[in-house]
Amino acid sequence: MTDWLGPEEWAAVALSLKVAFWATLGALGPGIFVAYALARWSFPGKQLVNGLVHLPLILPPVATGYLLLMAFGTQGGFGSFLKELGIVFAFRWTGAALAAAVMAFPLLVRAVRLSIEAVDPKLEQAASTLGASRIWVFLTVTMPLILPGILAGAVLAFAKAMGEFGATITFVSNIPGQTRTLPSAIYSFLQVPGGETAALRLVMVSVFVAMAALLLSEFIGRYLARRVGGE
Amino acid sequence: MSLFVKVKQKVEGFDLDVDFEAPTGATVLFGASGSGKTTLINAVAGLSRGSVGRVAVDDWVLQDSAAGIWLPPHKRRLGYVFQEGRLFPHMSVKQNLAYGQRFAPKDGAVSELDKVVHMLGIEPLLGRRPGMLSGGEKQRVAIGRALLARPRLILADEPLAALDEARKAEIMPYFERLRDEADVPILYVSHSMGEVARLATTVVALERGRVSRVGPAAEVLGDPGFTPAGVRAVGAVLEARVVAHHEDGLSELDAGGNPLFLPRISQRIGTLMRVRIAAHDVILSREEPKGLSALNMMAGEIDAVRAGDGPGAIVSVKTNAGPVLARVTRRSADALGLVPGVKCYAVVKTVSIAPEDVGGR
Numbered sequence: 001m002t003d004w005l006g007p008e009e010w011a012a013v014a015l016s017l018k019v020a021f022w023a024t025l026g027a028l029g030p031g032i033f034v035a036y037a038l039a040r041w042s043f044p045g046k047q048l049v050n051g052l053v054h055l056p057l058i059l060p061p062v063a064t065g066y067l068l069l070m071a072f073g074t075q076g077g078f079g080s081f082l083k084e085l086g087i088v089f090a091f092r093w094t095g096a097a098l099a100a101a102v103m104a105f106p107l108l109v110r111a112v113r114l115s116i117e118a119v120d121p122k123l124e125q126a127a128s129t130l131g132a133s134r135i136w137v138f139l140t141v142t143m144p145l146i147l148p149g150i151l152a153g154a155v156l157a158f159a160k161a162m163g164e165f166g167a168t169i170t171f172v173s174n175i176p177g178q179t180r181t182l183p184s185a186i187y188s189f190l191q192v193p194g195g196e197t198a199a200l201r202l203v204m205v206s207v208f209v210a211m212a213a214l215l216l217s218e219f220i221g222r223y224l225a226r227r228v229g230g231e
Numbered sequence: 232m233s234l235f236v237k238v239k240q241k242v243e244g245f246d247l248d249v250d251f252e253a254p255t256g257a258t259v260l261f262g263a264s265g266s267g268k269t270t271l272i273n274a275v276a277g278l279s280r281g282s283v284g285r286v287a288v289d290d291w292v293l294q295d296s297a298a299g300i301w302l303p304p305h306k307r308r309l310g311y312v313f314q315e316g317r318l319f320p321h322m323s324v325k326q327n328l329a330y331g332q333r334f335a336p337k338d339g340a341v342s343e344l345d346k347v348v349h350m351l352g353i354e355p356l357l358g359r360r361p362g363m364l365s366g367g368e369k370q371r372v373a374i375g376r377a378l379l380a381r382p383r384l385i386l387a388d389e390p391l392a393a394l395d396e397a398r399k400a401e402i403m404p405y406f407e408r409l410r411d412e413a414d415v416p417i418l419y420v421s422h423s424m425g426e427v428a429r430l431a432t433t434v435v436a437l438e439r440g441r442v443s444r445v446g447p448a449a450e451v452l453g454d455p456g457f458t459p460a461g462v463r464a465v466g467a468v469l470e471a472r473v474v475a476h477h478e479d480g481l482s483e484l485d486a487g488g489n490p491l492f493l494p495r496i497s498q499r500i501g502t503l504m505r506v507r508i509a510a511h512d513v514i515l516s517r518e519e520p521k522g523l524s525a526l527n528m529m530a531g532e533i534d535a536v537r538a539g540d541g542p543g544a545i546v547s548v549k550t551n552a553g554p555v556l557a558r559v560t561r562r563s564a565d566a567l568g569l570v571p572g573v574k575c576y577a578v579v580k581t582v583s584i585a586p587e588d589v590g591g592r
Contacts, residue, residue: 122315123319126313126317128278129276129305129309130377132330136334141319
């Protein structure tokens with residue numbers, strides 16, 4: 001595969017996979033927590049949280065990228081604080097992962113929230129009468145039942161992270177080997193004469209990765225549904 | 232073991248205010264839908280917050296607002312059997328059964344699962360998933376799951392309501408066994424007089440969120456004034472001991488010295504049974520009846536007569552076997568002069584006593 005893709009192209013693909021992987025993984029925990037809170041709890045400011053979570057879905061990605069730059073840039077509020085701790089996001093691959101995670105977050109939360117709402121709270125009540133504390137109820141009843149939803153959300157988030165362009169390029173720019181993800185690379189190749197074939201190869205890689213992710217999630221989803229559906 | 236329940240709760244305009252105490256055995260919360268039965272049992276379970284009062288099993292306090300105690304459901308040591316079973320769909324029957332075990336205190340008793348599985352006859356189901364079980368099987372597993380949590384209080388919210396008659400008859404004996412064998416109080420919600428008659432040690436009748444009647448089952452059910460489910464559902468409960476199984480398909484029981492013939496039952500000789508006699512199946516006679524096809528006759532004295540709004544009246548006859556209720560027309564009551572103090576005979580056809588009217592003690 002490395003022969004087929006040039007080193008620069010290969011670097012973009014590898015970076016995108018890395019970014020999407022960590023973005024998805026990082027978004028998963030907070031995503032499930034927020035989805036659970038939105039589905040099951042009532043608290044003041046719930047609509048505000050809901051709005052904030054969905055903001056990246058509605059806002060122009062470039063605007064989100066700019067907000068991230070202001071917050072997490074080395075001059076930004078969070079950024080300068082995190083820099084003290086040795087964590088830098090701006091113009092690093094970690095920043096690309098952060099941008100992808102933020103952009104993918106609402107998709108993940110939506111999918112997980114829907115699946116939590118589909119779980120009958122009566123089952124959770126039954127578990128609590130049998131002696132399970134809240135955490136145990138979540139781990140042994142809610143979580144296994146929403147696994148298909150988590151998986152669907154994760155695949156969506158991964159695909160979104162792979163394709164994220166606007167926020168990423170605004171926040172961490174387009175540095176080869178550092179922040180030049182697959183979409184940025186396609187864009188860059190299209191800017192130079194004779195770059196079309198390289199761009200096309202990367203497009204094919206995108207199609208392949210997307211299809212593989214979809215098929216995998218379909219397969220695992222069916223397996224899980226069969227387990228839950230009971231036989 | 233006594234169960235103390237004193238609960239006040241306001242939910243969505245509904246006002247629950249109950250206070251009762253029940254001895255060991257099964258306490259049946261009885262009432263029409265909307266009377267607050269489920270609200271009350273969920274308050275006892277701790278599933279609904281906002282109830283004020285005190286709930287305790289002996290000195291095990293589940294909540295006491297005066298003392299600032301409120302245990303969450305998972306610390307209440309409950310075994311709750313729900314109407315719809317509520318088995319976990321992603322676990323096998325065996326995993327469902329074992330679910331409560333891991334949270335229960337572990338003091339030996341490794342064979343407990345086997346024992347419960349055997350008692351409920353669910354060995355063949357262990358490897359299956361709840362999705363593949365029939366309604367009756369699901370409820371048996373739900374009972375087993377509740378028992379294996381080693382509860383100090385068993386709760387059941389209309390566990391038979393979703394089942395057909397045959398399945399009800401299959402599950403009922405398990406609750407009777409629990410009442411008689413387990414050393415744990417049972418709080419059982421029902422709107423069926425038949426279930427109350429078979430299961431209740433104590434009856435707590437609810438009406439619009441208030442206790443309208445509380446007392447031992449025989450006493451409450453033998454009261455002609457107790458008609459919460461309508462006069463058609465009235466019937467007294469007698470205790471009787473199996474004395475013989477006859478060759479012609481009848482079983483003979485002894486109810487306070489009166490022979491009582493029933494269609495053949497399977498219980499062994501010497502077993503103490505409860506027999507519900509529906510009031511509309513009882514005929515009253517001032518003189519000892521002769522030449523009647525009915526086999527069961529009990530002499531007694533009229534205790535009370537309660538005329539209803541319609542053409543009927545309910546007459547309570549005190550016999551050696553306990554109070555028997557008869558539903559007759561007011562016209563007959565007047566014609567025969569059925570008033571308190573009058574001696575008469577209560578006549579019951581053998582075949583009118585259905586199998587579901589006969590239960591363990």
